[in-house]
Amino acid sequence: MDTAIAIIVALAMAMCAFAQNISYGADNFYRSNNVTIQPISFPTHYQTTVGGNLFYPKTLNGSTSWPAVIVGHPMGAVKEQSANLYATKLAEQGFVTVSIDVPFWGASEGEPRNAVLPDLYAEAFSAAVDYLGTQSILQVDRERIGGLGICGSGSFVISAAKLDPRLKAIATSSMYDMGTLARQGLRNSQNIDQLKEAIAEAAQERWNELDGGEVQYTSGTLDHLTANATSVEREFYDYYRTRRGEFTPVGSAPNLTTHPTLSTFTKFVNFYPFNDIETISPRPMLFISGDQAHSREFSEDAYSRASEPKELLWVPGAGHVDLYDRTELIPFKRLTEFFEAGLA
Numbered sequence: 001m002d003t004a005i006a007i008i009v010a011l012a013m014a015m016c017a018f019a020q021n022i023s024y025g026a027d028n029f030y031r032s033n034n035v036t037i038q039p040i041s042f043p044t045h046y047q048t049t050v051g052g053n054l055f056y057p058k059t060l061n062g063s064t065s066w067p068a069v070i071v072g073h074p075m076g077a078v079k080e081q082s083a084n085l086y087a088t089k090l091a092e093q094g095f096v097t098v099s100i101d102v103p104f105w106g107a108s109e110g111e112p113r114n115a116v117l118p119d120l121y122a123e124a125f126s127a128a129v130d131y132l133g134t135q136s137i138l139q140v141d142r143e144r145i146g147g148l149g150i151c152g153s154g155s156f157v158i159s160a161a162k163l164d165p166r167l168k169a170i171a172t173s174s175m176y177d178m179g180t181l182a183r184q185g186l187r188n189s190q191n192i193d194q195l196k197e198a199i200a201e202a203a204q205e206r207w208n209e210l211d212g213g214e215v216q217y218t219s220g221t222l223d224h225l226t227a228n229a230t231s232v233e234r235e236f237y238d239y240y241r242t243r244r245g246e247f248t249p250v251g252s253a254p255n256l257t258t259h260p261t262l263s264t265f266t267k268f269v270n271f272y273p274f275n276d277i278e279t280i281s282p283r284p285m286l287f288i289s290g291d292q293a294h295s296r297e298f299s300e301d302a303y304s305r306a307s308e309p310k311e312l313l314w315v316p317g318a319g320h321v322d323l324y325d326r327t328e329l330i331p332f333k334r335l336t337e338f339f340e341a342g343l344a
């Protein structure tokens with residue numbers, strides 16, 4: 001390629017990377033002057049290490065006991081994507097918050113990287129409760145710890161809360177039930193034969209890996225936008241593959257971000273986060289979804305199965321990914337009120 005053409009190609013690629021839609025205050029990497037942020041790590045009950053960030057108001061002092069909220073990121077993402085933003089906004093409102101990387105992702109331990117194991121994802125929320133309740137310097141009140149899950153973490157925090165009543169108030173935003181998604185696809189788009197095919201493919205991939213083949217990845221966000229990309233693919237691409245939300249954690253590579261390994265993805269088939277969801281009552285639950293979200297079925301399903309007190313909050317005009325980072329659409333005020341009341 002001659003130099004002039006190479007420069008034009010490089011410019012075109014750079015322009016693509018800038019072509020993100022930052023309307024409605026998209027501000028994934030927001031930092032607050034009023035909040036201290038510091039990296040942390042802590043053990044799960046199974047002695048694996050979870051990486052996270054701790055956020056607290058600069059006014060934090062040892063003379064008060066503080067409420068706390070643990071925030072989980074979208075499936076396939078890391079805490080730098082959406083979770084840090086929610087954690088920062090809640091810390092501004094007077095909560096100690098922790099954003100976590102689920103095991104096998106980002107700064108959390110676990111091999112193979114990008115593996116799926118929903119029980120351990122849920123355990124990471126309980127491990128964060130352990131952490132918050134044992135840091136004497138923070139003065140977090142053990143009776144005032146809540147959980148918030150975005151996208152896939154919405155289903156992980158519900159799974160955690162069923163077994164961990166130390167989580168006193170549970171909110172989800174743009175929830176994906178990763179179990180139903182793996183079994184049935186979005187809006188029942190996958191039939192039983194297709195499911196069996198996916199299971200067989202994942203099992204076959206175990207042989208491939210044992211035989212020394214390169215690890216294969218599945219689903220996730222398109223690496224390049226194609227003309228035939230669906231609206232859902234475009235929605236994710238605009239966030240994960242542009243400066244709006246792109247983030248590659250240390251030790252990973254851009255073409256691996258958002259992609260779970262093929263051989264482990266089917267672990268979600270055995271994941272039923274909404275079974276027994278009613279046992280979370282009387283702890284309050286808040287389900288937030290855009291009324292335009294392609295994922296709205298999951299919040300509706302969880303809401304209908306949960307017992308009181310519960311609320312389903314529709315954000316008018318918002319799509320699924322809008323609630324990852326569009327600060328003018330995410331109902332931070334309502335979330336603050338929910339955790340203030342639920343962790344009173």
Ligand SMILES: *[C@@H]1O[C@H](CO)[C@@H](O)[C@H](O)[C@H]1NC(C)=O
Nearest residue numbers: 021022023024317318319322
């Ligand atoms: C940008 O995103 C907003 C919120 O989803 C949407 O209403 C708008 O149509 C988008 N604009 C473009 C040019 O895609």
Ligand SMILES: *[C@@H]1O[C@H](CO)[C@@H](O)[C@H](O)[C@H]1NC(C)=O
Nearest residue numbers: 057059060061062063064094
């Ligand atoms: C500690 O912080 C709380 C909450 O902001 C405040 O009410 C209290 O006055 C503070 N105490 C001191 C000693 O600064």
Ligand SMILES: *[C@@H]1O[C@H](CO)[C@@H](O)[C@H](O)[C@H]1NC(C)=O
Nearest residue numbers: 032033034035059091092093
């Ligand atoms: C930051 O703190 C200042 C001083 O208390 C306050 O006036 C301001 O509203 C706070 N900003 C945010 C975004 O919370």
Ligand SMILES: *[C@@H]1O[C@H](CO)[C@@H](O)[C@H](O)[C@H]1NC(C)=O
Nearest residue numbers: 222224225226227228229230
């Ligand atoms: C979309 O186009 C790409 C090539 O641009 C092709 O590889 C892919 O199979 C197409 N997908 C569908 C669903 O047609």
Ligand SMILES: *[C@@H]1O[C@H](CO)[C@@H](O)[C@H](O)[C@H]1NC(C)=O
Nearest residue numbers: 214215216217253254255256
């Ligand atoms: C990711 O990119 C690297 C370097 O270009 C390449 O070697 C690897 O095969 C790619 N992996 C996948 C899963 O696309």
